[in-house]
Amino acid sequence: MTVDEVMAELVAMNDPKMRAVNEKHGDDHGVNLTALRALAKRLKTQHELAQQLWSTDDTAAKLLALLICRPKSFDRDQLDTMLRQSRTPKVHDWLVNYVVKKNPHAEELRTAWFTDPDPVVASAGWALTTDRVAKKPENLDLEALLDLIEKHMKTAPDRLQWAMNHCLAYIGISHPDYRPRALDIGERLQVLKDYPTPPGCTSPFAPTWITEMVRRQS
Structure with a gap:
């Protein structure tokens, strides 16, 4: 065609x-x-x-x-x-x-986009980072990621905030040692707590999301 x-x-x-x-x-x-x-x-x-x-x-x-x-x-x-x-x-x-x-070139682009001044471009860097958090966390500084999320997620533009929230949730879901801090950050920042969620779906509010996914895994 x-x-x-x-x-x-x-x-x-x-x-x-x-x-x-x-x-x-x-x-x-x-x-x-x-x-x-x-x-x-x-x-x-x-x-x-x-x-x-x-x-x-x-x-x-x-x-x-x-x-x-x-x-x-x-x-x-x-x-x-x-x-x-x-x-x-x-x-x-x-x-x-x-x-x-x-x-x-995914990893090279991840690191370049992660710090891009355009928040939409940066959100792609965060999305790729979340994928690594879940599947290939070697050499990622999870503590530093949580520091950035704690400092910037509350005031980040919508699409960047969404990507950062995903990263926060996956750190909590995939890495038990960091789960308490991830839950604490989510509870204190309250990002997406009131997000409209259809019946039967899991809320994107990180503490709820983390808790539910960990429950399913166990």
Whole structure:
């Protein structure tokens, strides 16, 4: 399929009601993500097409591009540019989780983004750090991470605050020695304590999240 043909399919998939819901969360598209994944499965991996779709700057096209690209084929500078072009939360999230984490430059980008002055870029660095906290914590200074969270999370912009809160929770969940301090920080800062949580779901409030996940593990 050509770019024009794919874009025509995406236009046909657009649902104005779904777009209105997504826009409340900062995502400017109306495509059902299950249908988008089905289209990606049909297209399979097509890295060149993915790059062409990304360049359209259309959110649905970017999401599709992230599903059909070849993550290891991007160089460091390409990924850095793509992150800064990720205007919407869903594109940002998928880029980090589906592409950057699978790329050989992930650790280099993690350390660069972690201290970036742009809080949205920094949130990607924190997301990659959380992945390491959970899966590969060797050589991470967890105490220093908790120091930063304690000092900055309360006043951080929303997306950065969300990423820092995830890191706090995973330190508490994955590392028993640091769990008491993680719980204490969460209780004192009260970040996301009142976040609306659907019935049956776990609250993102770190003390609740940590306690529930530890209970499930035991």
